[in-house]
Amino acid sequence: MATAFRASEHQHIRYNPLQDEWVLVSAHRMKRPWQGQVEPPLLTTVPRHDPHNPLCPGAARANGEVNPHYDGTFLFDNDFPALQPDAPSPGPSDHPLFQAEAARGVCKVMCFHPWSDVTLPLMSVPEIRAVVDAWASVTEELGAQYPWVQIFENKGAMMGCSNPHPHCQVWASSFLPDVAQREERSQRAYQSQHGEPLLMEYGRQELLRKERLVLTSEHWLVLVPFWAVWPFQTLLLPRRHVRRLPELTPAERDGAPMGSEAGANWDHWQLHAHYYPPLLRSATVRKFMVGYEMLAQAQRDLTPEQAAERLRALPEVHYRLGQKDRETAAIA
Numbered sequence: 001m002a003t004a005f006r007a008s009e010h011q012h013i014r015y016n017p018l019q020d021e022w023v024l025v026s027a028h029r030m031k032r033p034w035q036g037q038v039e040p041p042l043l044t045t046v047p048r049h050d051p052h053n054p055l056c057p058g059a060a061r062a063n064g065e066v067n068p069h070y071d072g073t074f075l076f077d078n079d080f081p082a083l084q085p086d087a088p089s090p091g092p093s094d095h096p097l098f099q100a101e102a103a104r105g106v107c108k109v110m111c112f113h114p115w116s117d118v119t120l121p122l123m124s125v126p127e128i129r130a131v132v133d134a135w136a137s138v139t140e141e142l143g144a145q146y147p148w149v150q151i152f153e154n155k156g157a158m159m160g161c162s163n164p165h166p167h168c169q170v171w172a173s174s175f176l177p178d179v180a181q182r183e184e185r186s187q188r189a190y191q192s193q194h195g196e197p198l199l200m201e202y203g204r205q206e207l208l209r210k211e212r213l214v215l216t217s218e219h220w221l222v223l224v225p226f227w228a229v230w231p232f233q234t235l236l237l238p239r240r241h242v243r244r245l246p247e248l249t250p251a252e253r254d255g256a257p258m259g260s261e262a263g264a265n266w267d268h269w270q271l272h273a274h275y276y277p278p279l280l281r282s283a284t285v286r287k288f289m290v291g292y293e294m295l296a297q298a299q300r301d302l303t304p305e306q307a308a309e310r311l312r313a314l315p316e317v318h319y320r321l322g323q324k325d326r327e328t329a330a331i332a
């Protein structure tokens with residue numbers, strides 16, 4: 001008799017219908033001993049204000065400009081922008097194997113808070129709301145001119161974040177970046193075939209199946225997607241159809257994180273945020289995307305269902321509030 005399939009025991013591949021790619025799931029690999037790299041413990045002693053940190057209020061930035069003494073969010077043009085509005089065009093290509101196109105755009109940096117020793121989850125709801133409002137207005141402003149506005153936070157030195165001060169980046173581009181293009185294609189095709197947005201049906205299914213939900217609220221769902229690549233990857237979805245950040249109601253903004261967009265008829269789009277924590281087993285063992293991932297396809301060790309169960313079991317209290325710097329993080 002054939003062995004009955006169990007996702008936590010048996011290797012299989014899963015399809016990501018949003019980004020049109022597959023992931024190899026091999027859960028039993030978590031049983032292997034770990035002799036690889038162990039990261040240093042997290043830095044918890046960031047000074048609240050450092051006059052030499054270019055993201056702090058009143059500090060001088062790399063281009064010599066001095067930041068205002070801001071007391072909420074602070075948005076400025078990146079001094080080392082990856083995209084510029086007036087980049088010249090490389091001109092027509094003379095061969096299909098050598099294609100290049102103009103890349104124009106704007107790069108901004110947004111500080112979330114005047115203090116360096118907080119992160120979004122340690123901020124109060126009104127403070128987080130100010131960030132969400134600032135995301136919505138920068139999306140509206142840059143989205144009027146560019147087809148794609150990507151808001152992202154590189155978090156932690158482990159993932160290449162250059163500065164502990166709480167901040168994100170906003171890159172608006174004259175082209176649809178690769179991932180956005182794949183999500184655009186998938187969502188447009190799904191809508192024309194099924195008459196509703198892909199992520200609306202996906203969210204509804206996850207609510208019914210209940211295996212991968214991490215948090216649900218009146219307005220939002222957080223889940224480990226069926227096709228997650230990073231061990232503790234999560235997807236945040238609004239419960240109703242919301243195409244873009246500026247469409248969020250005040251109540252939704254009081255509990256909402258980031259997203260991204262484009263122009264014309266985008267009824268197939270559903271606002272969403274991806275969270276890709278790099279951790280594999282603990283805060284000090286990271287998942288590297290190396291040999292097989294670079295040469296063949298993404299691979300994960302524990303199943304998305306196991307990851308969701310572990311995330312659901314986490315305490316409600318932020319880990320830093322459980323430590324001695326409780327007073328540092330408690331912001332009224």
Ligand code: H2U
Pocket residue numbers: 054055060061062063077078079080081109153154160161162163167168169
């Ligand atoms: P990370 O989010 O990856 O840490 O990057 C911070 C950005 O802040 C980075 O893109 C910009 C860098 O160019 N920055 C300035 O624009 N001015 C500065 O003085 C420091 C950092």
